[in-house]
Amino acid sequence: MxxxxxxxxxxxxxxxxxxxxxxxxxxxxxxxxxxxxxxxxxxxxxxxxxxxxxxxxxxxxxxxxxxxxxxxxxxxxxxxxxxxxxxxxxxxxxxxxxxxxxxxxxxxxxxxxxxxxxxxxxxxxxRADRSLEGAVPFRGPQDAPRVGALLDAVVADGGGTVAFVAPTAAWALPLYELALLSAAELDRRGAHQAQVVVVTHAADPLGAFGAQAADVARARLARHGVVLRTAARPVRVEPGAIVLEDGERIAADHVVAMPALHxxxxxxxxxxxxxxxxxxxxxxxxxxxxxxxxxxxxxxxxxxxxxxxxxxxxxxxxxxxxLGADLRPTPYLPVLRAVLVSDDDPAYLRMPLDRERSGALPAPTEPAVRPGAWPAGKVVGHYLSPYLSERADGPWRPDRPVAQPR
Ligand SMILES: Cc1cc2nc3c(=O)[nH]c(=O)nc-3n(C[C@H](O)[C@H](O)[C@H](O)COP(=O)(O)OP(=O)(O)OC[C@H]3O[C@@H](n4cnc5c(N)ncnc54)[C@H](O)[C@@H]3O)c2cc1C
Incomplete structure (x- = not known):
């Protein structure tokens, strides 16, 4: 040094x-x-x-x-x-x-x-704030009990429509996970009349990962009977409906929305x-x-x-x-990686975002090369995933050793 x-x-x-x-x-x-x-x-x-x-x-x-x-x-x-x-x-x-x-x-x-x-x-x-007035925001663990309670209500009512909404361009993966997990849960608990809907502003589900990942998402949503509504811009929630920018109404008894980031x-x-x-x-x-x-x-x-x-x-x-260290800093060449969690096997998604500079080829899914062990590797960090997975306990212990993708 x-x-x-x-x-x-x-x-x-x-x-x-x-x-x-x-x-x-x-x-x-x-x-x-x-x-x-x-x-x-x-x-x-x-x-x-x-x-x-x-x-x-x-x-x-x-x-x-x-x-x-x-x-x-x-x-x-x-x-x-x-x-x-x-x-x-x-x-x-x-x-x-x-x-x-x-x-x-x-x-x-x-x-x-x-x-x-x-x-x-x-x-x-x-700072994660409400993005849609009248909807239950899903900003993290603090909002999980409200989502649990609305699923309980649907089970108690024997049916109803639950909508998961991404009104803005914020990170939308949790929306798909919540929709898929809710559909499976409602089915398991006998609420067969319940309907789960995803409403997103995006043209394709998980579109940031490319066409192949969008197909994976569509297939999983269809398998669980989740209705997908893309290119929709919700502006407010009224009793029994989500109202879109163009005035169209989508029926929904319960609405959960991804937050806006400030x-x-x-x-x-x-x-x-x-x-x-x-x-x-x-x-x-x-x-x-x-x-x-x-x-x-x-x-x-x-x-x-x-x-x-x-x-x-x-x-x-x-x-x-x-600071004077003898190293040539590697630039930020973003590679988007995610694990889509549902009742099915986790889907590992990957998309280099700066392909021109990195020279990397798009590879939207990586079924063989799994970047970080589930669950502590859900967020893929070169140093962080292995570090956390060694410290995770109980149900959070990883299912296998963690790789260190870069
Ligand atoms: C429900 C949900 C699911 C998600 N799923 C995924 C996923 O599957 N994969 C993925 O990669 N990402 C996911 N994300 C996104 C991910 O959590 C965020 O992108 C990530 O937390 C951003 O990391 P960060 O370090 O920038 O900020 P944070 O993790 O938000 O950390 C910010 C830190 O700054 C501290 N802080 C706040 N204000 C100040 C201040 N003024 N001074 C000093 N400290 C301050 C806070 O206490 C906190 O420690 C998800 C997010 C949510 C909410």
Missing amino acids: PAAVRRGRLPGMPTSPTDGPPRVVIAGSGFAAIEAALALRHRRSADALRITLLSPAERFRYPPLAVLAPFTREPEWTLPLRTIADELDLELHRGTIASVDADARVAWTPGGDALPYDALLVATGA PRAISGLPTDAAGFLPIDRHARVVGRPGVYAAGDATAEPIKQGGLACQQADAAAEALLAD
């Missing part, structure tokens, strides 16, 4: 606001934050790099498993941040990031705590028109040397846990290189 990194002297930088080894502050403690911490620790020990995690949370949470909660009624699987911090030699600072002074290289909390940094990674995610404001950083952080191909925040961003907080078009981890890996390499 170059002496520059060991001593905290940072070539090309006017001042180093911290003494001793360089300090990386990671704001957040979700997928992007922990993947970045693992990627950094993979290359640098605590003697060479101090890492501070700035987060209001006490535990690492795993929202994607929330799609199972209405059916298993299992408690949410979480991991104490203290455990992660002890294992990875991270300092924990409880609080939120409110503003950044990029010239002085200091991050500030709302209460006035100053965190000097040599590199700052913003991984604060996004940015968390951090003053001192640039944003796009919607308020998200613009990054370059190395996850550097545009126009703010020393600041990097990854995950749902960024202005990247698809907000997804696996992509958040890939951005975090790119950020970790770029920031080490910028």
Whole structure:
């Protein structure tokens, strides 16, 4: 390792606001934050790099498993941040990031705590809000009991229509999972008169993964008797119906909607028109040397846990290189990966999004090469999936060893 990194002297930088080894502050403690911490620790020990995690949370949470909660009624699987911090030699600072002074290289909390940094990674995610008035939002584990309760109501009534709606372009995989799992559950519980409907703005189900994945989704929905309505733009819910932009009404007794994602404001950083952080191909925040961003907080078009981890890996390499480490940072070349969960075998989906640059060929499904063990590998992170799968317990223990896709 170059002496520059060991001593905290940072070539090309006017001042180093911290003494001793360089300090990386990671704001957040979700997928992007922990993947970045693992990627950094993979290359640098605590003697060479101090890492501070700035987060209001006490535990690492795993929202994607929330799609199972209405059916298993299992408690949410979480991991104490203290455990992660002890294992990875991270300092924990409880609080939120409110503003950044990029010239002085200091991050500030709302209460006035100053965190000097040599590199700052913003991984604060996004705020999930209701997207459709009158619908039950599905933002994560907190909404699972409401979905469970509405399925109970359908069973008690002996029928009814449950609609799962994606009104915006947000990540829609959970919608299909909830619809497929609900159809199977209602069937199992004898509610044979019940109807499950998926209503999406998209032209094809799971269209981001290409035509082959859309066929897989269509076939599974059809097998479970789920009605699919594509290219529909719901604007509101009225008693007994979803109303579309063009005035058409789709009958529905219960409506569950995917949320809309909104940015968390951090003053001192640039944003796009919607308020998200613009990054370059190395996850550097545009126009703010020393600041990097990854995950749902960024202005990247698809907000997804696996992509958040890939951005975090790119950020970790770029920031080490910028601090003087002798490595050539790999750019962010997104590959979308997902596991579609239903009563059938999990479907493993994959789609390189930057085929021109990466040279990768589209391979929408990978039945043979399974990227991450279920369930801890539902979000595919090069370092995170194996790390979590070793710590998962009870029903969350993986069904097989976890690979480390890149
Ligand atoms: C129901 C559901 C199912 C999903 N299924 C999948 C799936 O199958 N596969 C997949 O890849 N993705 C899935 N996703 C998307 C995935 O969960 C998100 O894309 C992912 O969580 C984004 O990671 P992140 O690290 O950017 O943000 P988050 O995981 O949201 O983490 C943000 C972190 O920042 C902290 N924080 C918030 N504000 C501040 C602040 N001001 N300062 C410091 N810290 C702050 C939070 O406490 C949290 O620790 C799903 C999401 C949901 C809701």
